[in-house]
Amino acid sequence: MKKNLNIQKTHKLYINGKFPRTESGRYFPVHDSDGKLVANVCRASRKDFREAVKAARNAASSWSSRTAYNRGQILYRTAEILEGRKERFLEELVTMGMKRKNAEKEVETSLDRLVYYAGWTDKYQQIFSSVNPVSSSHYNFSVPEYQGIIAIIAPENNPLLGLISLISPAIASGNTVVCLGAQKSPLSSISFAEVLHASDVPAGVVNILTGFSSELSGHFSSHMDVNGIVCCQDHEDLIKSIQENAAENVKRVHYYNETSWMDLQSPYFILDHTEIKTTWHPVGS
Numbered sequence: 001m002k003k004n005l006n007i008q009k010t011h012k013l014y015i016n017g018k019f020p021r022t023e024s025g026r027y028f029p030v031h032d033s034d035g036k037l038v039a040n041v042c043r044a045s046r047k048d049f050r051e052a053v054k055a056a057r058n059a060a061s062s063w064s065s066r067t068a069y070n071r072g073q074i075l076y077r078t079a080e081i082l083e084g085r086k087e088r089f090l091e092e093l094v095t096m097g098m099k100r101k102n103a104e105k106e107v108e109t110s111l112d113r114l115v116y117y118a119g120w121t122d123k124y125q126q127i128f129s130s131v132n133p134v135s136s137s138h139y140n141f142s143v144p145e146y147q148g149i150i151a152i153i154a155p156e157n158n159p160l161l162g163l164i165s166l167i168s169p170a171i172a173s174g175n176t177v178v179c180l181g182a183q184k185s186p187l188s189s190i191s192f193a194e195v196l197h198a199s200d201v202p203a204g205v206v207n208i209l210t211g212f213s214s215e216l217s218g219h220f221s222s223h224m225d226v227n228g229i230v231c232c233q234d235h236e237d238l239i240k241s242i243q244e245n246a247a248e249n250v251k252r253v254h255y256y257n258e259t260s261w262m263d264l265q266s267p268y269f270i271l272d273h274t275e276i277k278t279t280w281h282p283v284g285s
Contacts, residue, residue: 010040011186013048013210014193016055017203023047028211030186033097041186044211046219049178052207053225056149056176059204064146064174068122071172075118078199079111085195086111089160092187096159109262110161116265117168124173124267132278139281144274146174147252148227151220153213155232158261159185163192165261166230167206169269175228178207180220186210213238221245221253228252228273 010027012019024045030038042048063071082089086107093103125144132140150170155162159182170177181189193208209216217238221229222245231242234257246253254272258264 011042011190011210013042013044013052014190014197014206014208015048015052016058016207017197019193019197020048022211023051030096032095038095039187041190041210044180044209044216046216048209048211049216049219049223052178052209053149053151053223055204055207056178057225059202060146060148060176063171063176063202063205066174068125071174072118072121074200075114075121075168075172078195078201079114079118081195081199082107082111082114082192085191089188089191092191093160093185096185096187105262106158106161110164113161113164113265114168117172117270120169120267120270121172124270127267128271128274134280137283139283140278141281142276142278144173144271145277147273147275148175149225150175150177150228150230150273151223151226152177152179152230153217153220153232154179154182154189155256155258155261156182156184157259160188160192162232162258162261163189165264165269166232166256169267170230170273171201171205173270173274175273176205176207178220178226179209180213180216181208181210183210183212217242218245221251222248224249226251228254230254230256232256232258 012021022042022044026043027040028043030041032038089107090103094100129143132142134140152166167177189208196206213233221242229246229251
């Protein structure tokens with residue numbers, strides 16, 4: 001019997017609702033826990049990142065203008081699609097060396113995380129808004145609003161759950177996202193991009209790249225059209241470089257150096273990606 005060729009899949013980037021190959025033509029291999037080649041993954045370049053930021057900016061106005069309830073519906077729909085593909089994510093996590101029991105817990109918690117933030121989309125403003133006392137005949141309101149484009153460098157631990165735990169609160173408040181998936185376990189990132197593509201998330205709202213954080217972190221933090229950056233790396237030189245670059249346009253910078261994302265969910269993660277708008281309104285007008 002003729003033996004078929006073993007064709008390895010090349011996982012592509014996810015930019016503006018499409019799956020383009022990297023413009024640089026570079027790839028890097030991904031091996032399982034036994035050292036066997038599993039897939040080839042695109043190694044994103046600076047130009048790929050710029051295209052992702054452009055897509056995120058084009059989608060920002062439409063996404064932020066949707067009702068909070070509608071954004072919650074879309075996040076919940078994403079959880080529904082992920083539910084139907086659980087086995088694929090389990091297989092990928094186990095292939096990369098995670099014990100099956102831990103992989104099952106990670107996938108189930110990822111589903112819960114999406115539903116959790118779906119429920120907060122139309123509630124967080126009620127908690128974090130305020131009516132402020134002033135010494136003049138005005139009403140004074142403070143309300144959290146979306147920040148803009150959030151660049152995320154995902155954690156290496158919990159490659160699926162960490163990714164979802166960072167993307168979900170960012171888009172819940174109306175931000176758009178450019179995310180660099182885990183370098184050591186990038187398969188979950190691209191598989192989640194396929195979930196987003198099959199759900200109701202509009203093109204450009206979430207853009208997912210794969211590649212090396214050492215190469216792309218400088219571009220993430222220095223791009224002048226990025227409004228906030230989230231870093232989950234604990235390299236001292238990398239953190240210092242991000243801080244210096246982010247100061248150029250006063251990006252909001254957040255570091256989450258967590259060993260596990262299993263119990264990390266809070267509306268304060270949504271607040272991290274908002275700006276507070278204060279409005280003065282004359283009494284009687």
